[in-house]
Amino acid sequence: MQDITLVLNTAEKRVQFALFRAGSMLCAEDWLAQRGGTELLAPALRHACARLGFTPAAIGRIACVAGPGNFTGLRIGLTTASALARAVHARQAGINYLQCLAANAPAREGEEVLVLTNARQGLAYGARFRADEAGLPVPMGRTFLLPLPPLPEGFLPGSPAFVLGSAVNSNLECLRQALPASTRILTGDAAIPTPASLAAMERTIRWELEDQSDIPPLYMRDCDAVENLDAIARAQGRTPEIAHQELKRLTHASLTLVED
Structure with a gap:
């Protein structure tokens, strides 16, 4: 039975997740996301589930901080939520990072x-x-x-x-x-959001209105690579105009799913 709720936060310098069953917290983990820190998220989540005696397939609901925050950190959290939701057919819902802190x-x-x-x-x-x-x-x-x-x-x-x-x-x-x-x-x-504040925000979600759709990110500004694209292009011997055209093509291209 998918009776586990996962809450994720990777908005600033820390990686946080918590697992709940019927409103009761089963575990919470939190670490400083230095170099390579966010890559530990999926393994740490898998190990936490194993220690608690169930597999990630027991997760039926995923609440993930959608922003605002660090561009790369948000992408890792939201991508983890999206991939896991697809794998276990879980519902997804976004949380505002600043609201978590306000709690x-x-x-x-x-x-x-x-x-x-x-x-x-x-x-x-x-x-x-x-x-x-x-x-x-x-x-x-x-x-x-x-x-x-x-x-x-x-x-x-x-x-x-x-x-x-x-x-x-x-x-x-x-x-x-x-x-x-x-x-x-x-x-x-x-x-830093506490496990209690993350739990409080999860309780405000109307899960009956959510599905497996990806959580839209709350980006308030471009990532540093986009803001510095002109300088990066010139350093590579390319014109900024061509670099912007290529970025637009890549970010607006349709995805093709390949099935075995």
Whole structure:
């Protein structure tokens, strides 16, 4: 029986997964994704299932963080979810990374949580959330990109009760000056989703509306290779125009499935 739920997160510098049965956590693993770290995901997942006494075929639901975050990390997590779902015929559903982090804040009903994470090159991903009656974060508008530091003038029409995320850790003094004195700035491990916050986001998914369709990624900016494509093309002795044409051809080409 496919009664196991898998939750995956590879949005920033860490790889995380957790396995649940009937809402109870069976195990959770978390490691820093240094060189080769993300390649450990599939073997680690297989070993975890073996230790728990079942095979990956018991996984019937897969919730994976869709973004925003590191381009390569997101691709590995989403590709793992897609491949596993095809292999075991599991349902898939996407999770917003910033909402997972917002669930780390001990917010009470009605309190606002601001999440800011690093997007590189002087940018940050951001989103606002308001806690519902259960303390779970509900989005207030869309996820956005903003330059940081400094915090743009007029960015804070209200007073968030909490602010957290990787961009908070790296821009602490800037944010202390810009945020109201009443705002609690959460640093350190608050910038890493806990197994409890991942579980909370999984519980908000309406699984009856999901199927085996691939999870659409939430990309807020191009990967570094695309942004640096002109320089890469010139270094290879090619013109940027031809490089962009080839990229468009490759990314829009139809896939042909070959069956044995």
